[in-house]
Amino acid sequence: MLDPDRGLSxxxxxxxxxxxxxxxHSQLERQARVSLHKPEIKLESLKEDIKDFLKTxxxxxxxxxxxxxxxxxxxxxxxxxxxxxxxxxxxxxMRKAQGSxxxxxxxSLNSMCTELNIPLAQKRPVNEQKELxxxxxxxGTDEPDLSLFRxxxxxxxxxxxxxxxxxxxxxxxxxxSFKNHLGLIQVxxxxxxxxxxxxxxxxxxxxxxxxxxxxxxxxPPEFFENEHVHxxxxxLAEQDSAAAQQYVRQGCPTAxxxxxxxxxxxxxxxxxxxxxxxxxxxxxxxxxxxVDSLIYKDVKLTASNDDYYFVFEDYxxxxxxxFSRDTSVLEHFTYxxxxxxxxxxxxxxxxxxxxxxxxxxxxxxxxxFSMYVAPLCFLYHEPxxxxxxxxxxxxxxxxxxxxxxxxxxxxxxxxxLFETLLQxxxxxxxxxxxxIGAQPLRISFxxxxxxxxxxxxxxxxxxxxxxxxxxxxxxILAVLAAAVFAFRAVNLMEVTSLAAAEAVLADLSTLKVMPxxxxxxxxxxx
Numbered sequence: 001m002l003d004p005d006r007g008l009s010x011x012x013x014x015x016x017x018x019x020x021x022x023x024x025h026s027q028l029e030r031q032a033r034v035s036l037h038k039p040e041i042k043l044e045s046l047k048e049d050i051k052d053f054l055k056t057x058x059x060x061x062x063x064x065x066x067x068x069x070x071x072x073x074x075x076x077x078x079x080x081x082x083x084x085x086x087x088x089x090x091x092x093x094m095r096k097a098q099g100s101x102x103x104x105x106x107x108s109l110n111s112m113c114t115e116l117n118i119p120l121a122q123k124r125p126v127n128e129q130k131e132l133x134x135x136x137x138x139x140g141t142d143e144p145d146l147s148l149f150r151x152x153x154x155x156x157x158x159x160x161x162x163x164x165x166x167x168x169x170x171x172x173x174x175x176x177s178f179k180n181h182l183g184l185i186q187v188x189x190x191x192x193x194x195x196x197x198x199x200x201x202x203x204x205x206x207x208x209x210x211x212x213x214x215x216x217x218x219x220p221p222e223f224f225e226n227e228h229v230h231x232x233x234x235x236l237a238e239q240d241s242a243a244a245q246q247y248v249r250q251g252c253p254t255a256x257x258x259x260x261x262x263x264x265x266x267x268x269x270x271x272x273x274x275x276x277x278x279x280x281x282x283x284x285x286x287x288x289x290x291v292d293s294l295i296y297k298d299v300k301l302t303a304s305n306d307d308y309y310f311v312f313e314d315y316x317x318x319x320x321x322x323f324s325r326d327t328s329v330l331e332h333f334t335y336x337x338x339x340x341x342x343x344x345x346x347x348x349x350x351x352x353x354x355x356x357x358x359x360x361x362x363x364x365x366x367x368x369f370s371m372y373v374a375p376l377c378f379l380y381h382e383p384x385x386x387x388x389x390x391x392x393x394x395x396x397x398x399x400x401x402x403x404x405x406x407x408x409x410x411x412x413x414x415x416x417l418f419e420t421l422l423q424x425x426x427x428x429x430x431x432x433x434x435x436i437g438a439q440p441l442r443i444s445f446x447x448x449x450x451x452x453x454x455x456x457x458x459x460x461x462x463x464x465x466x467x468x469x470x471x472x473x474x475x476i477l478a479v480l481a482a483a484v485f486a487f488r489a490v491n492l493m494e495v496t497s498l499a500a501a502e503a504v505l506a507d508l509s510t511l512k513v514m515p516x517x518x519x520x521x522x523x524x525x526x
Contacts, residue, residue, distance in 0.1 A: 211253065
């Protein structure tokens with residue numbers, strides 16, 4: 001066990017090491033040098049005077065936000081003697097299951113590559129490069145023949161893998177603390193109960209003002225909203241990431257949401273960020289990857305057919321094609337249970353010096369992947385900023401929804417939390433659906449894997465994502481999924497098949513997220 005003082009010193013050392021290689025570090029150095037020429041900087045109190053200058057000029061706040069961002073993204077340090085794979089995932093059987101799943105994905109990708117006789121990557125001919133550059137902002141008008149391409153996997157394939165997960169330390173499926181769980185997920189992970197969730201999500205309480213609630217017994221909604229906007233403007237003026245994160249737990253006013261999310265994620269869209277995005281764009285123009293066709297296919301199958309998102313088709317291509325080339329995304333694999341796939345130069349199979357990550361960001365898109373980007377298009381219209389926000393959302397949250405791990409925000413824990421909440425608080429409904437072959441998770445899994453994108457109305461989805469950012473957790477997805485079943489419980493008790501249950505839950509676009517969450521968490525008898 002790592003003692004707190006040792007853990008703190010390791011955290012500080014890691015944050016310092018990471019910031020030393022950042023552009024912020026060089027900017028701070030430059031500003032400190034500039035300050036030396038100012039008359040108020042005295043030699044006898046040099047250190048304190050420079051600190052005061054950095055504080056008054058806003059650089060101290062930028063440093064605080066950078067530190068806060070690091071603490072939010074990276075896990076708490078393990079014991080120094082712990083092997084690197086324990087940082088990725090502490091449970092060996094989870095690591096093994098993730099490894100097997102990755103092999104299956106690669107097999108699917110390679111077989112498609114062989115069947116279609118298409119290389120994984122190739123340089124585009126010059127005329128094709130020019131053509132792509134000219135139509136960069138209208139790629140949606142392109143209609144390539146994608147009939148032979150298929151998604152590498154869909155959420156239902158992933159669910160089948162999770163259903164077969166077992167902890168080998170228990171023989172004959174006998175897991176004493178877990179034997180009463182009758183859901184599809186059969187691994188003994190600790191998940192929270194309603195009292196713990198109430199404590200964690202206390203700001204969602206019935207007596208606390210919320211954006212997304214039309215009426216409140218405590219405060220008239222228009223009064224709360226006006227006051228909340230005023231506080232939000234103050235938070236933005238202060239440029240404090242931690243304050244912004246606390247603030248959005250009660251929801252973001254529409255006009256402030258884009259700036260508040262960028263502040264929480266520590267995205268400022270500096271000139272060097274715009275240049276980096278342009279370099280990624282240049283990589284897309286120059287090289288054609290097999291995953292490009294998978295991205296095209298996914299956008300055509302999902303967002304292009306969505307009433308809310310079809311207008312953003314061009315943005316989705318731009319962001320996702322650039323994302324596939326972004327090697328900075330590889331960094332998240334240090335704390336993800338997943339491992340980036342490798343490809344070898346032709347004829348050099350198995351020789352590590354000829355190995356490259358494929359795709360360059362290490363992430364193979366699956367059916368529905370583009371829906372992680374689509375809602376963000378409502379908030380950000382500048383491609384480089386939209387790109388940075390999505391990348392940060394992905395490496396903080398979304399990667400956990402399609403990798404096998406024991407993390408509390410990982411998809412396995414979310415599935416288990418959902419099933420446990422239903423089984424504990426709606427036992428009749430749970431047993432009824434189970435008996436008719438309509439296990440609730442078979443219906444809700446696709447909602448959670450997509451973080452409800454494409455299922456809720458956009459205004460409601462953004463209110464939900466406010467809380468994901470505010471609590472730095474995806475657990476609210478499982479709570480909402482259970483709340484939806486609770487809301488439709490009367491209708492669901494009358495169905496007699498999986499198809500009928502799916503029909504009852506087919507349209508979530510009229511649901512109001514915040515009342516559902518409040519009623520389920522704070523009006524449920526525990």
